[in-house]
Amino acid sequence: MATKKAKPAAVENKATERMDIRTIARAANVSIATVSRTINHIPTVNPEIAKRVWAVIDQLDYFPNTQARALVSGRSKIFGLIVSEITNPFFPELIQGFEDIAVEHGYEILVSSTNYDPKRMSHCIRRMLERKVEGVAIMTFGIEEPLLDQLAKRNVPLVFIDIGPKRPGISVLKVDYHHGIRQGVQHLAALGHRNIAFISGPAILHSAQSRLTAFSTSLKECSIAPNPAWIIEGDHTMEGGIAAMERLLAANAKKMPTAVMCSNDMTAIGVLHRLYRAGLRVPDDLSVVGFDDIHIAEVTIPPLTTVQMSRFDLARAAVTALRAHVENADDRAPKRDYNIQTDLIVRESTGSPRAAATRLREPRGKSGRPDINPVALT
């Protein structure tokens, strides 16, 4: 037989001869087409033969070359996932879910983080395009329109959070920020707070705006007058939280709020830290509420009351939306909007205002005096 094996002295024991569909076909005594059909579970294959083919496949430990498959079928079976910042614990939790669900459906995933840098975003998109992703979930809570053109031009299905261009192939995960944030404000109001500050996310992020709006609206619902001096812009990082709290302390020596809501948990963690530095107690001197409910929120000191937004729901909806576009007959437009719920999780960083408001005099300075710890509430 094999006149092919040219290399003579090569003592390559076995692993040498390449494992492709032809090898299987030969070994199973069928054509490569039959092997292909078997692998793809085309029902017209004779069960007997299919069994034989599978046996060979298992025995030889063969699996198809995805590159070749993608090339010929035009289906890469890859989804892209673009996040703002992989080092913000919110995102790894999202990524994990996305990966699990995508893999479950036979997709591979390409993750990339933009770090809020448009240049990186543009590279990201290019990379995804080159790898021929079948869809991209853009979980950056905001994107510059022009960058989209590349993707839109190539008709890649897209999923956004909160807001997205109204074009075919695009889905949007609508997060109900208002629900959770209202719960937060009401919780604070019920505790007796009337003076509530808000540390927002970066103003350019649509989702940050939505959270701020939800806050203002909720305040009104509780007939609390908003105080502009108590709305501070943060940037969704811990450092930003620290800086924002610093400004809040500096600007309000006279009349401090008794509670602060934060646009995300990382910000809240920064706030907690800054308050610790200032020798202020949480929640006695100041109640703190976060947003996201990342895993560590459970163990901050004190554990953080926060608004939960399910990473898993987000991930599942994203994959579902993408699949709907890719796998549908290319006609009927699939659902555009998916709703994501938010809910308040009460832990220990919120409490009644007590004597707080009266006690704060010189809230600046890092050298806060030693102070009493809050009692564990459990």
Added chain:
Amino acid sequence: MATKKAKPAAVENKATERMDIRTIARAANVSIATVSRTINHIPTVNPEIAKRVWAVIDQLDYFPNTQARALVSGRSKIFGLIVSEITNPFFPELIQGFEDIAVEHGYEILVSSTNYDPKRMSHCIRRMLERKVEGVAIMTFGIEEPLLDQLAKRNVPLVFIDIGPKRPGISVLKVDYHHGIRQGVQHLAALGHRNIAFISGPAILHSAQSRLTAFSTSLKECSIAPNPAWIIEGDHTMEGGIAAMERLLAANAKKMPTAVMCSNDMTAIGVLHRLYRAGLRVPDDLSVVGFDDIHIAEVTIPPLTTVQMSRFDLARAAVTALRAHVENADDRAPKRDYNIQTDLIVRESTGSPRAAATRLREPRGKSGRPDINPVALT
């Protein structure tokens, strides 16, 4: 011209005709071979012609199909990265570095997390193999040998941490745990601590063992006698840290250590939390040292003294090692070992033991009494 456009009434403005190397060739009046050579910067191309080709490429916004490229060249330009747990903040920081450096060299990356589950690990490996990765960095701090066979059999270059089979194509990043941990122990000893506990990682992880060994050795170097009751097994999670601290408290009501070293920062964060619950002060009642120096270690309450292991160094060494195997002429064996340094970062979770040892009586129970906060040290 174009007799090709068969579809008549299709008013598809422009995006319809497919953009491939042939389109470019036609537009630039050269053969596809020349286009290919131009793109790949083969020096034999006439500069004039090259310029013309590039002009067309830019104008038409063309880029090559990576699938096809990979198929014919046998080079996917993809590296795999397997981590234990993407939700442990250590790993996202690693992933970020790995991504940046790999992309810089033209590689795409496939990330997957095993969650310490051998079944997941095995799926991971399979997925990577199917996507024809050119190399895999296995950053799980431990792997079951049998799973490797799949990868080894296919001659995929591999990078491990700490330890790995001695086979060609395999590199190992040797982390110098001892250096940083010794610094930690010496720091504690210098502060006056003689009673130091250690909360380890999962016993099955090689790296966890190494850290424990480094601890024991360092203790001896300071002529401190180790106390077996003060070596507790954790699992590198916050929950594990909480549980471990709980056991440490329960088992040592009589004589508590005055300091605890933890096998990683997540554990330390759990410990901090448990101590807060117990109403114990850090560092006055107990000093705490972490390991990893993840980003949040800066803002824990109090900020964590910890041993830094550079994610960036790890990432860079991993990519370098993989590239060395892939891009070398397939002869000369590339370097096998890469050294990674560790260093102590002193923050505020460590201090002198003071009167601590005498004061602890009933350290169980969650309802610790209100207590004095540590003075901010800055």
Added chain:
DNA sequence: CTGAAAGCGCTAACAA
């Protein structure tokens, strides 16, 4: 220095 042509491993008509 450039072009023609042979595949890379697979899927999907089209025949049989």
Added chain:
DNA sequence: TTGTTAGCGCTTTCAG
């Protein structure tokens, strides 16, 4: 139901 065959878009000999 199965086999034959024509490519998917590109790289890479091998001639010219």
